[in-house]
Amino acid sequence: xxxxxxxxxxxxxxxxxxxxxxxxxxxxxxxxxxxxxxxxxxxxxxxxxxxxxxxxxxxxxxxxxxxxxxxxxxxxxxxxxxxxxxxxxxxxxxxxxxxxxxxxxxxxxxxxxxxxxxxxxxxxxxxxxxxxxxxxxxxxxxxxxxxxxxxxxxxxxxxxxxxxxxxxxxxxxxxxxxxxxxxxxxxxxxxxxxxxxxxxxxxxxxxxxxxxxxxxxxxxxxxxxxxxxxxxxxxxxxxxxxxxxxxxxxxxxxxxxxxxxxxxxxxxxxxxxxxxxxxxxxxxxxxxxxxxxxxxxxxxx
Numbered sequence: 001x002x003x004x005x006x007x008x009x010x011x012x013x014x015x016x017x018x019x020x021x022x023x024x025x026x027x028x029x030x031x032x033x034x035x036x037x038x039x040x041x042x043x044x045x046x047x048x049x050x051x052x053x054x055x056x057x058x059x060x061x062x063x064x065x066x067x068x069x070x071x072x073x074x075x076x077x078x079x080x081x082x083x084x085x086x087x088x089x090x091x092x093x094x095x096x097x098x099x100x101x102x103x104x105x106x107x108x109x110x111x112x113x114x115x116x117x118x119x120x121x122x123x124x125x126x127x128x129x130x131x132x133x134x135x136x137x138x139x140x141x142x143x144x145x146x147x148x149x150x151x152x153x154x155x156x157x158x159x160x161x162x163x164x165x166x167x168x169x170x171x172x173x174x175x176x177x178x179x180x181x182x183x184x185x186x187x188x189x190x191x192x193x194x195x196x197x198x199x200x201x202x203x204x205x206x207x208x209x210x211x212x213x214x215x216x217x218x219x220x221x222x223x224x225x226x227x228x229x230x231x232x233x234x235x236x237x238x239x240x241x242x243x244x245x246x247x248x249x250x251x252x253x254x255x256x257x258x259x260x261x262x263x264x265x266x267x268x269x270x271x272x273x274x275x276x277x278x279x280x281x282x283x284x285x286x287x288x289x290x291x292x293x294x295x296x297x298x299x300x301x
Contacts, residue, residue: 025056030057030078031079033064033173035174035246038061041225041263043228046242065130065154068133068134075093077210078210079210081205084205084281085133087297088291088293095211096298097299098300100226101267102206102262104190104202104204109171111140111190112168113161113185114161114162119187125148127148128168130157131154136204139194152169154173174247176261177250201277203274203278209221211300215300218301232263275299
């Protein structure tokens with residue numbers, strides 16, 4: 001039986017099993033966020049345009065901070081999207097997949113506000129953040145040590161900054177494209193800050209796979225996810241139409257732009273500088289006392 005993904009673009013779904021044998025199907029549970037970039041990335045698998053004989057994939061969609069917390073409590077999902085900041089807390093149960101990540105190339109999460117505030121002034125206000133274990137929050141703590149934060153659901157940060165409840169907010173996802181139309185100003189782009197500090201792209205989130213699944217399943221899943229991303233990139237309009245149902249407040253052009261920012265050739269493979277960036281991010285987090293223990297970054301190659 002094949003252990004790598006086979007692309008099936010027609011309705012003919014033959015698996016070419018030997019005559020007289022029964023196909024034992026193994027279920028792989030996948031969890032990711034209900035965002036347009038993740039929807040685009042997983043479109044091939046979710047739509048069954050990419051299939052792996054002998055395997056069935058189930059998809060659970062929930063916000064990234066919930067997935068971070070759930071992975072910490074229990075290795076419930078076989079494959080789960082996580083913030084890279086969360087990886088040190090789940091590294092005994094999960095390894096990182098070498099594909100399927102979101103990387104900012106000189107752009108990333110942003111601190112936004114209704115008025116101009118200096119970095120020194122930001123230290124004296126409370127900033128709404130989308131989760132303690134988000135990579136956005138990790139980089140914020142590096143850039144502004146000692147800053148005051150409060151966790152707010154990511155899709156409520158812009159409304160609560162606009163209402164005046166918070167002087168500033170740390171935005172992720174589609175908010176990076178919509179904040180200006182709401183009259184907000186970008187005070188600090190984390191991707192730009194990170195590039196200036198390290199010369200590297202900013203790794204934000206990736207997919208982790210349960211170590212206990214074993215190397216054969218790891219290889220199968222890496223190939224399946226790469227094939228899913230490749231299918232979406234090669235059938236962009238079709239995959240974008242699917243992703244639009246998760247593109248909060250974005251028109252088609254903006255959704256396409258956002259997907260292009262975070263699903264691209266880097267998603268198929270981090271590259272050596274991408275892997276270096278992940279290691280650098282987590283080692284710096286430990287050195288600066290934000291991550292309490294050393295991190296062993298393992299990729300399920």
